[in-house]
Amino acid sequence: MEKEISILVIGAHEEILTVILRLLNKMDNWNAIGVNSCEELIKQCSGKNFRVVLLGGGLSAEQEQAVKQYVVEKCPDTTLVPHYGGGSGLLYAEIYGALKTA
């Protein structure tokens, strides 16, 4: 059975991305996958509606802008959330906040 909440995480720091995905997938009804480039994000979003895109660290300002533009223009049902802190501290509050507005 597919999990209820689908989350796409984009981040350039591979180890931090791994930690974030592990923490998100610990939650019963969350299903998170990760990508590290805008091209991969577009590929994933083309085939699936994600509830949340989490904008992780390590991207250039241009890459961040490209992600924001794509999600706003092409994924109207997706909430884009910038992630801060790189671990468990703020992660759940960021997703809960996004789900309230989604």
Added chain:
Amino acid sequence: MYNKKLKIMAQTVLHTADSRGGADHGWLKSYHTFSFAGYYNPERLNFGALRVLNDDRVDGGRGFGEHPHDNMEIISIPLEGSLEHKDSIGNVGVIDPGEIQVMSAGTGIYHAEYNKNKNVPVKFLQIWVFPNKRNVEPRYDQQIIQTATHPNELVQILSPDKNDQGVWIHQDAWFNMGNLEKDHQVVYNFHKKESGVYVFVLEGSVSVDGQKLATRDGYGIWDTSAIEITADTDARILLMEVPMEF
């Protein structure tokens, strides 16, 4: 200049010590003023750019193993005991009470923090401030806080300017600490009109513009330009000025 008439417009928020969230992992006991990790309260997410105010106690010989951070200004202030730090950009050190440590996590950094002592707990504040720029180069610094030599004064311990007093961070934030004797009064003038100031009482009791605060109470005030603080007992306070919009 402190002007009581301006207080009419001021907005405030009070977080009493016993209203904070908590986490007890045995070796780690933590009080969270704002939502953190497993504690989530949508009414307690931040005070402007101030996102985390954790009041931590770590048993002797224990600590946080290596873990990552990114895009956050992380400030540690030991209150009792000694905290050992090691990170992925080559910094190894110990911070003691009377010191402040800052880490700009930026694009990503790994660090570990341990109680330096085997038999004595370490108590410290961990404070996270949203940066004004994402993905900066990670950096680390620590400095001595000069409150002991300046009683009854507010001593700046953090600012946005690397050439100013105290450590600096990537945000328009100013932290001050003060050791006040009973009945002593100080005025804090805001650096920016867009700022708010969050007062955290470390020891004793104070009144901030008439609002009585006890140990570990927090009180945020904004839409004003100055606050007046009176020590109701001998007291130690931390003031954090941060932008309310960022």
